Amino acid sequence: MSKKNRPLNIEELKTSCQNCSLSDMCLPHGMDREELERLDSIVVRHRPMQPGQHLFRPGDASHALFAVRSGALKSYCITEDGEEQVLGFALPGELAGMDGLGGNSYASASVVLETSSICEMPYDRLQSLCVDLPSLHRQLMGVLAREITADQHMLMLLGKRSAEERLASFLLSLSTRYRTRGLSATEFNLPMSRQDIGNYLGLAIETVSRLFAQFQERKLLKVNRRQVLILDLDQLRSMVESCASRAAAGR
Amino acid sequence: MSKKNRPLNIEELKTSCQNCSLSDMCLPHGMDREELERLDSIVVRHRPMQPGQHLFRPGDASHALFAVRSGALKSYCITEDGEEQVLGFALPGELAGMDGLGGNSYASASVVLETSSICEMPYDRLQSLCVDLPSLHRQLMGVLAREITADQHMLMLLGKRSAEERLASFLLSLSTRYRTRGLSATEFNLPMSRQDIGNYLGLAIETVSRLFAQFQERKLLKVNRRQVLILDLDQLRSMVESCASRAAAGR
């Protein structure tokens, strides 16, 4: 927490995949020291970005994959009529910009939700590196396949689940992802607004708000604005048991 | 139709990507003659498969990508409570099995809807071929990226669109895909049941049925069981985009 107010430390900027605590859940997963070094050499690291700043917008020439080092991103697209559709959120160790791979432009937008450090990996360099590093190639395929699986999991959520199940599933997903990152599974801050949550889950924001109130009354959790404290993870799980296996498997 | 009863013709089995009319909308897109030959060498072609047969099921060891040569596939997953969730349909030139790439097993199932010829491309051979053929690598990435984009388009459909808009969008998608394949954009047979359509679109089958009836009354199309004749493509299109009223009104 005091980190926030410290002046910029050059050592922190000079970070590499090799000493990044997230490397195991990020693109470098399963790569050895030498491979990591080569990946490192193509990663561009910027200064922290501020809420509201965009990594890219739909139609922008697609040139790079992005990894979240700290902070959070929101991925969304704009429908023909100007409505926003939230597609997902990227937490540390997760990627954005996959939909531009192999094409000319991004189909979605990616915007910073809270102050974030981002690693940028240019497609062309990534691709040529894949030729040399089969494990990177496999890892990249795996990342894309998991993204497809995750999107399909969302299809199930939106197609089959009630509002209650959707919100429970969403909170469990966040909980699991924070725990994986060594953070608390039961106490965290939501990086996104109610608007974003509702949009993502296909619900009106009033419904989201009411559900939070209802969950609180049922002693499942405590929520104050963006602060969430989960009191009964098991019961939340039992609300979405049919989706739990996939989420837990992580694959 | 008489084809069904003819003995197996060796020439029909010996088909290759090089003389496949679908190659432009399939994995080979953008590859030259020599590259095609090398891709051909790793493609396994089976005898036609019958409705109900599975290419793979969730949890099966993932070993290959599949391309539809003729016929149609349904992709779905099963939730723990035994519910089926339809994830999509593959028409000729389209792929199945992408969610197993880079992992150990498929997350979804793929089942044949109507008698189909399938091309099988083993992952390991595909991957080693990617090292030699950058254009295949790029194409594979592109295919995966498009799949992600398509899934995200479905998220929008399920999250934001009314039943009417969903069915219109579904029919338009089929229409476009058939036209791209050199078939009629206005007259085709649905390869899937009402059950499948409803499941896919997040609607009850009764709703799907009623909408078909309603569309017919509005002279948008004629439908008889699985035969569809689209009468007013433009108006169907305007239904998908005509959410402008809602957007203008508020939000």
Place this chain on the structure above:
DNA sequence: CGGTTACTTGATCGAGCTCAATTAGTGTGG
């Protein structure tokens, strides 16, 4: 044929949306 499955049509009900009002944060400027 009779039985089975796929689809259609009708009637009713409720989950979640919309509209509207209120409350709680969050600056911003005097």
Place this chain on the structure above:
DNA sequence: CCACACTAATTGAGCTCGATCAAGTAACCG
């Protein structure tokens, strides 16, 4: 420091779309 504006979130009331339940019809198949 407070008044004011502005946005985010909550809460309430009523309504609508689409689900569910139920019955009927049409194709298919031994």
